[in-house]
Amino acid sequence: MSGDILVTVGLALLNVAVALLLAPLYEGIMRKLRAALHSRIGPPITQPFLDLAKLLGKQDLRAVPGKLYAAAPALTLGSVLTLALLVPMGTRPPLGGAGDIIVLLYVAAISAVLLMLTAFAASGPYGAVGGSREMMILLSVEPVLAVTLVVGALKSGRLATLGILDWQVENGPTMSMAIAGIAFFLALQAQAGKLPFDVAEADQEIMGGPLIEQSGPRLALFRWALWSKQLVFAILLVELFLPWPRFGVFPADLVLTLLKALVVLVLVAVVDVVNPRLRIDQTMGYFTRVAFSSLAALAFAVIGM
């Protein structure tokens, strides 16, 4: 029993470390790639780490008094790290016994909620516009994620992430899960706040939106949370929808998962480079279509394909 707990704690530390330390590295690789596609040299791969280190040492400017506002960035990052504990990375998720896909979906929303509340707290009009857009993106993306995850639950008969993963490994690719995976990938683009869906931040337009008041360590934590979240979602995508081949050896599975997640994020970066920003209504229309198309996956799942 105590050995079991020890393993869980070890896994938890590993998941947190992956989400925390690998995320800036992956972001660095994505930046480099983006620069290459722009025919630029681009910053070194370690640039996100350097950015974070620099920001952490700067002044902590607070536009709103109060402890909750002061702690909002830390809580945001904390919620993303909690999300990382619910996602399998090469083996069972450390908090898998405490939360299934629905919990995962809602825990993922916590960071967005905190970001929006922070934006609205600081009375600036740009922040409020950005927060309002952030909510609308959440409203359009989350149903897509819900449909795709529910498809997995329907196929495997269990809502636990590990249950879906095991079922996938055992039964191989199916039509419904493939469609669901594609829909999930499309939603990932918006979850990561990348073009063409970065309407909430929209630097050239509303100057970072919800992040406009954030600087120094606060900005560092929000950025870090965003990068961790895109990595965690990429890992969730490959674990639930592309878990093959599975060796059953933990380190090998972990390394393979991380490599697949890198490929996914590279694709995200490519989509980001070749697209212009959509307007918020176009974004919502796009995801409405994606959501209704992903219902096809549900239909296939019902007829057992």
Place this chain on the structure above:
Amino acid sequence: MSTLGLLGLGVSLWLAGALASLLAGHRRAASGWLSVAFLVCGGLLLAAVVVRTFTAGPSPEAVLLRVGAIDADLVVRVDYLSALFLAITSFIAVLTALFSVEYMSRYRHDSVAKYFPLLLVLFVSIAGVVTTADFLSFLVCWELMTVASFFLVIFERESREGMRAGLKYFVVNQAATLGMLAGGLVLWSRVDSFHFLALRDAFGALLGGQPALAHLVIFLFFLAFATKAGVLPMGSWLPDAYPAAPSGATAAFGGTMTKLGIYGLLRVFLEIVPLSPATRAWGLVVALAGVGSLFVGTLTALKQDDVKRLMSFHVIGQVGYMFLGIGMGLFLLARSPMLGLLGLLAGVFHMLNHSLYKSCLFLGAGAVYYRAGSRSLSEVGGLGRYMPVTALCAGTAALAIAGVPPLNGFASKWMIYATAVKAGEQVPWLVLLAIVAIFISLVTLASFIKYLAGAFMGSRTTEEPVREVPAAMLVPQVALALTCVVFGLVPLMPLRYVHAAVTGLLPEAGLPDLAAALGDGPGLQMAVGMPDVAVWAPLPVAAALVVLGLFSYYVIQRAGGATVRDVPAWTCGEEEESTAAHYPASSFYVPFKHAFRGIYPQVRVTPPPLPVWLRRVFDVDRWLHSPTVRMVGRGASGVSRTHVGIPQVYLLWIVLGAVAVVAILLGLIG
């Protein structure tokens, strides 16, 4: 003392409180504190009833009164379901009354004699509704409840909208109750008794012999309860009536009265209608009505600017979740007792949670109105800095209703989704309902973020300083918010009682026990066919959130030892007044709202083309009230004209009067 004796004493104390607060009605504070005192004493007795019921089992029935003429008994009893509702009612009753004591000082020109006594009568009638075991006394208490709440809705007599809303409320609910009465009479005519068990026999016979009539009767019952609960389209009275009442009363409506629709639904479908294909069919109707209601209600709520109207639409939306859970339960009971039970538990648990956070939200809205003097989200703002406790409680309740883990709203929503998805293997369309419900829970989140942002965040639009509300208004909010957190962290604790209440109604259905359905805690582990189908353990997740949040703050955010500096919000160097650059709550989510416009059709009812003379006959004001008032007024001004203030004239009057008296006397003698 027997359980029923305690119940009687408790309810009598509440009635006595109504009388006492009425007698003290001319003294604002005394009237309020008296009602609180009586509510607390009576509430403690009712709490004893609840505890005794859950430890020692349901009380035996007792006949309160025999009505010989129609051969009916007024029967009182307390079973697990009654106990559950008694617990909610006494808890919310005490807190809303306590809140009202200070809050009513806002209404300077209205006497509290038309508030506190009615509030107490409302609670008495609710206690009556949930503890009777016969249809006749159920109906009497139900009517009493409608009347008491009607007078609370029209508390502000001079407000035209309030009166309209009250009238709409009264007419719609009376119509629905008349339907229920007709249904009850149909059953009564078969068995000559109003007792629930006798009605059950009547239903059994009716379903076998005349299924069409049986379904009509069920429909009438469903209509009455759906109307009271606020399910659309029958519930369209709700967003008009709720905001019209004072906030304390609105919280009582949202926390207790609306829930009696759910109570009636459970009584009728689990106790009075025997388990049959009809249960299944009506389960479908209930679930679909619920989904329709949560979809339309919540999306309409998003557009509201008035705080209380926004929350009232959310009552409709949240009742939709309860109907969805209960409807799924009824639908699935025959197919799989486990899934059926889970659906019912989810629906009833959601009702319990909704009582807590919706009362807290209405009280918070009241606190905002109390201090800021406005209920418009675009007008108030920045109150969080001045009213931190209210803001914190409102924030907790808002996140709870939006289903943010690990609060209580999430636990019950999780049960609804998980049941629907698991049942979806057999009944695929249930999955679609679950996805609609997930989407709508995000809309709820959007609308409550708008509430928090509009009321408590950003900058004040006026310079006027405000203070936190007095302690008597804070205590109820804090108590409710804390209960939300506790129920969220240990959901199995309240679920134990919910389970007892639901299974107590269906002793013969062989429903699985709680440990088989949801594990033995402290988290929830759903097991349907195989173990660990779905899991939600709030404690580890909450612990992880706290630990990782602290880690992020102390180890990362403060790592560089950055100095802290307070700065004003940055508007890109423009020197603007904060009001000029204000982004009002009505501007939130405009494209999204635009996509769902027209979802809540506004129907203008035009009066029927009656002949003019008939309209005149009904217009009592025109031919009776106004002429009487005019005549009295004219008479009074005539009398006042004689009082000119000149002594000689008065002397003249005295002389004239004396002459007249003498003349009359002479006339009489002669």
